[in-house]
Amino acid sequence: MPAYKPLSPEKLDEALQALSALPGATYAEAGSGYRAKDGTLAIVGSDTLTELLPDILQAYARRAPDVRFTTDLRGSSTAMPALSAGTSLIAPMGREAWQNDIDAFRQVKGYAPTRIRIAYASHGPRPDGKTPPAIYVNASNPVSGLTMEQVRRIFAAGADGGDIADWGQLQGAPHSDRSAPIHVYGARDDGGFGTAMRLSKLDGLPFSARYRSMASGKAILAAVAADPLAIGYATWMDAGDAPAGVRVLPLSKRQGSPYVLPAADGHRGEWPISYFFNVYVDARPEPGSGSRTAPEAKALLRFLLSDQGQSIIARHSREENGYLPLDSANLAEERAKVEAL
Structure with a gap:
């Protein structure tokens, strides 16, 4: 070069x-x-x-x-x-x-x-404006939320505590079968949003081998909507772009902290991927x-x-x-x- x-x-x-x-x-x-x-x-x-x-x-x-x-x-x-x-x-x-x-x-x-x-x-989820970057699951998924430690263990490889590869490793998982795999979707690691997310939110760790790179936020959410075992990390989403089959997953900064959404309330600073x-x-x-x-x-x-x-x-x-x-x-x-x- x-x-x-x-x-x-x-x-x-x-x-x-x-x-x-x-x-x-x-x-x-x-x-x-x-x-x-x-x-x-x-x-x-x-x-x-x-x-x-x-x-x-x-x-x-x-x-x-x-x-x-x-x-x-x-x-x-x-x-x-x-x-x-x-x-x-x-x-x-x-x-x-x-x-x-x-x-x-x-x-x-x-x-x-x-x-x-x-x-x-930004803040959200909301129907009349942009929803900030968030983690989405299929609307049928009963998981109540994740800690940031769990997020890193799902999306990255080599995080402390070991990788989380199956839904059965999480409390409130959608399947009692511990072998039901987590299908992970996110942005491409090409120097843009996906790379910035990996460096700032995943402690610079490499993405998991299970991570499936998608071309856009809309593509990520479409995949999550069609897959009950999916989880996706998507960029800003314009009003109306998120399909009905997904929901924003509440997150907490650490174990024992309350799960929150990036809502326009007094807890906006608690959203751990702000x-x-x-x-x-x-x-x-x-x-x-x-x-x-x-x-x-x-x-x-x-x-x-x-x-x-x-x-x-x-x-x-x-x-x-x-x-x-x-x-x-x-x-x-x-x-x-x-x-x-």
């Missing part, structure tokens, strides 16, 4: 100039980075934020009237490349950065981007003094995690993407991370 190298500053300027000439492109002028000549700051990121982020920036403008932004919200896949190239102040994403996103940033900068969680990504509205920032490590990031980015992050910022997020919770404010524990963690930047 060819050995790719980062572009030189001159070549990078040429590439950005070419991108700026494309129809509809709003990249900053070559050489100016995320700050335009008039001082406006560019933000490139997720198309799931087209209603929420402008509302937040409008409120922020009342607090900091001298700070102005332009937004280019065409998808999470645009966020990290723009942060890597220095053409976006922050990288707002409706998902976790995939490994290839992080590797590309590290190739350019020599260190990884810093992730700040801003809100929970995904987030994330903001990634360029925080260059500074020997002896932590890290260094743009002061405008830090100020905006403080606002996003402020009581006012979180209340704006709550007002948008019934929209299709349905972001929810963080609970007190997660909020305290992220505020501390921002102050350390």
Whole structure:
């Protein structure tokens, strides 16, 4: 395979100039980075934020009237490349950065981007908006829930406690016959959602040999609906995409904890496979003094995690993407991370 190298500053300027000439492109002028000549700051990121982020920036403008932004919200896949190239102040994403996103940033900068969680990504199950990533079983399956330890032992190979291969190994299993196999379905391990799930939710373990890779979330749920012995881990599902023959399986963080769903209630932070509205920032490590990031980015992050910022997020919770404010524990963690930047 060819050995790719980062572009030189001159070549990078040429590439950005070419991108700026494309129809509809709003990249900053070559050489100016995320700050335009008039001082406006560019933000490139997720198309799931087209209603929420402008509302937040409008409120922020009342607090900091001298700070102005332009937004280019065409998808999470645009966020990290723009942060890597220095053409976006922050990288707002409706998902976790995939490994290839992080590797590309590290190739350019020599260190990884810093992730700040801003809100929970969606809630459900619900018929009028996106349901967040969840584990599904056939609607006839009586299993009441799983712990995250059990999830890892079903979906991954080599988890502590040994693999769970048969329904009879679980309490409340659909078949008393201990040999009834668990049919495991999920996304492809191709650097996208499936890989990110494996790395962040399955402790980086390889998928089980029983794991059947599917092309899409709809394909996973169709397989689960048709198979009483199936279990599937699916990505965000649009309203109406989940067939009648499946249900979201409640989960718990650990043995003895209550089983919960990713519902819009006070227990949203207890859902153990939560995904987030994330903001990634360029925080260059500074020997002896932590890290260094743009002061405008830090100020905006403080606002996003402020009581006012979180209340704006709550007002948008019934929209299709349905972001929810963080609970007190997660909020305290992220505020501390921002102050350390």
